[in-house]
Each structure stands twice: as C-alpha cells, then as structure tokens.
Amino acid sequence: MSEPETAPRDPREEIVEHLRPMRAFAMSLTRNSAAADDLVQDAIMKAWQNIEKFEAGTNMRAWLFTILRNTFYSNRRKAKREVADVDGAMAATLSEKPAHDGRLAMKDFEKAFAQLPDEQREALILVGASGFTYEEAAITCGVAVGTIKSRVNRGRNTLCEMLDLKDDETMEMTDRATMAVVFEMTPPQRFSS
Amino acid sequence: MKDNEKAKREQQIDENLRRVYQKVVEEDVPDRFKELLEQLRAQETSQ
Numbered sequence: 001m002s003e004p005e006t007a008p009r010d011p012r013e014e015i016v017e018h019l020r021p022m023r024a025f026a027m028s029l030t031r032n033s034a035a036a037d038d039l040v041q042d043a044i045m046k047a048w049q050n051i052e053k054f055e056a057g058t059n060m061r062a063w064l065f066t067i068l069r070n071t072f073y074s075n076r077r078k079a080k081r082e083v084a085d086v087d088g089a090m091a092a093t094l095s096e097k098p099a100h101d102g103r104l105a106m107k108d109f110e111k112a113f114a115q116l117p118d119e120q121r122e123a124l125i126l127v128g129a130s131g132f133t134y135e136e137a138a139i140t141c142g143v144a145v146g147t148i149k150s151r152v153n154r155g156r157n158t159l160c161e162m163l164d165l166k167d168d169e170t171m172e173m174t175d176r177a178t179m180a181v182v183f184e185m186t187p188p189q190r191f192s193s
Numbered sequence: 194m195k196d197n198e199k200a201k202r203e204q205q206i207d208e209n210l211r212r213v214y215q216k217v218v219e220e221d222v223p224d225r226f227k228e229l230l231e232q233l234r235a236q237e238t239s240q
Contacts, residue, residue: 012233019226024217036217041229048233109209128207129214160202 011060012051015044018064021130025065028125029072031114039075043068062132065140069122112162120155127152 022043026036046067047054054063113121119141126137127148134152138145 016227016230019222020218020220023220023222024214027217028214037223037225040226044226044229045233048230106209106212109206110213113210113213124210125214128210156203156206159206160199163206164202 008056010051011054011056012048014060015047015064018061021061022064022068025122025125025130026068026072028113028121028129029069029118039068039072042071042075046071059136062136062140065126065132066142069140108163109159112159115162116155116158120151120158123148123151124155124159128156 019040022040023036026039026043027033030036030039043064047064050067054060113124116124122141123137126132126140127134132140134145134148138148141148
C-alpha cells in the first residue's frame with residue numbers, strides 16, 4: 001500500500017466547516033445572493049486545487065476568505081471589461097436616502113452598508129462581524145494592519161453619517177463632500193465655515 | 194457627550210454588522226456545495 005492508513009486529516013475535509021462564513025463574506029462583497037453563491041463555488045474549487053499552498057496549523061478561514069476575496073476582485077475586473085458599470089446601476093438603485101424613524105432599521109442599515117466602498121465593506125465585515133483580528137483581516141486583504149484600521153474607521157464614520165442625517169447637531173459635524181458622494185447628489189457646493 | 198454619542202453609534206453599527214453577517218451564516222448551506230465537494234473528492238480518487 002502506497003499510502004499509510006492513518007494519514008493525517010486532509011485539510012480539504014475542513015472546507016465544509018467554513019461554508020457558512022464563506023457565504024456570509026461573499027454576500028457582503030457581492031450584495032447579491034446568486035452572485036455570492038457563484039463566488040463561493042469558484043473559491044471552493046480554487047481552494048481544493050491549491051490545497052498544498054495551505055500551511056497546516058494556520059487559520060483556514062482566513063485562507064479561504066483570501067481566496068474568495070481575490071476571486072471576487074479578479075472576476076470583477078474581468079466583468080468590468082465586458083459590462084459597463086454594473087456597480088453604478090447597483091448604486092443608483094440603492095441611493096435613495098434612508099428613512100429615519102429614530103432608531104435605525106435593519107433595511108436602512110443594509111442599504112447604507114451596501115453603498116460603502118468595497119474595501120471598507122470587507123474590512124468592517126471581517127473585523128466588526130466575523131471576529132477577525134486586525135492582523136488576520138490585514139493578511140486576508142493583503143494590506144498593512146494600519147490600512148485595515150483606517151478602513152474600519154472610515155467605514156464606521158460613513159455609516160454614522162448616513163444614518164444620522166436627521167440629527168442637526170450631527171449634521172454640523174458631517175463631512176458634506178462625503179455625503180454628496182454617498183447619496184449621489186449634485187456636486188457639493190463650497191460652503192463657508 | 195459627543196464622544197459618548199459616537200461610541201453608542203459605533204456600538205450600534207457593529208451590532209448591525211454582526212446581524213447582517215449572522216443572517217447569512219444561519220442560512221442553510223445549499224446542497225450544491227456539498228455536492229461540489231463530493232464531486233471534487235470523487236475526481237481525486239478516480240485519478
């Protein structure tokens with residue numbers, strides 16, 4: 001027999017345990033469940049074929065998320081060459097101002113979240129929701145820890161601004177230029193302070 | 194006071210983030226993924 005009977009567990013057997021978080025992360029990247037599942041499928045196949053690149057004993061979830069993320073960005077680069085501005089169309093449908101009823105409703109939050117730039121969305125999901133450390137998120141995204149921290153901060157601030165519109169006091173502190181971009185209003189007018 | 198307000202907002206944001214994420218995590222994984230893994234495994238052993 002060429003293979004020992006008590007071979008160490010094939011790390012590929014572990015992939016199945018990460019399917020749920022992979023789908024959640026894919027959903028936050030694609031904002032569309034069909035696209036998210038296609039992305040997860042691509043990532044599984046890549047992970048399977050490249051399993052020898054996984055270092056035993058390291059964080060498999062972070063490794064899988066990295067593959068997922070790279071697949072997302074490379075697919076999108078390809079798609080961008082083929083389809084004109086899908087993102088723009090998506091943003092337009094999401095660009096209405098969220099309703100305010102005192103506390104923020106889940107739908108409003110999801111809409112606001114979907115409008116964040118990709119890199120802020122992924123940083124927030126990794127650190128704020130999936131329990132990654134800043135270091136793990138930095139490795140997953142291939143950037144410095146400081147970059148992740150600043151993306152998380154900017155993402156949180158933008159969400160605060162988007163969800164705080166009704167509050168006059170907060171309005172004062174709001175960066176109007178950011179808001180203009182966020183809500184796709186006409187270009188911001190210069191305002192005197 | 195403002196800092197307090199901000200901290201509260203941030204907390205609320207993180208809570209919502211977790212909820213957005215958790216909503217998908219709690220969904221049943223479609224069969225296609227388990228089927229795909231089985232298929233990949235089968236290919237492997239037939240080689």
